Amino acid sequence: MLFDTCALLWSTLDPDSLTGQEREIAFSDIESGQAAVSSISFWEIGIKIKYGKLELGMSLENYLKRIHKFNRFEIIPVDEIIWMENIRLDWDHRDPADRTIVATAKLRELPILTRDLLIRNFYRNQGWP
Numbered sequence: 001m002l003f004d005t006c007a008l009l010w011s012t013l014d015p016d017s018l019t020g021q022e023r024e025i026a027f028s029d030i031e032s033g034q035a036a037v038s039s040i041s042f043w044e045i046g047i048k049i050k051y052g053k054l055e056l057g058m059s060l061e062n063y064l065k066r067i068h069k070f071n072r073f074e075i076i077p078v079d080e081i082i083w084m085e086n087i088r089l090d091w092d093h094r095d096p097a098d099r100t101i102v103a104t105a106k107l108r109e110l111p112i113l114t115r116d117l118l119i120r121n122f123y124r125n126q127g128w129p
Helices: 005-013 019-033 040-050 060-070 080-090 096-108 117-122
Strands: 034-040 073-076
Touching: 005 019, 005 040, 005 096, 019 034, 034 040, 040 060, 040 096, 060 073, 060 117, 073 117, 096 117
Parallel strands: 034 073
Antiparallel strands: none
């Protein structure tokens, strides 16, 4: 299961913002080692922090250390194969993070945990109820 950026943040920092069903899906995947996240999510978090749209309560570096410490997420690096899939997507959506998350999920044949309706409507292999 590939977590989008919001699902990653909610699951790791604010689980109470998840519904019971969302929490069950997210933590089942985290506990079983089935959770993955694209490295572009950390770029997206950093950009939001930089422009004052997000406050983690810790530095991005400390957040990354926390993610690594629990070792529950496979962090998938964005490589040239993912970038090429991103470009090939027949999707009129300009958000580079969303496009990269979808491209990663498509290549890995993973469902995406997301509430984002644009992603859900384009990429049908998603995991949020």
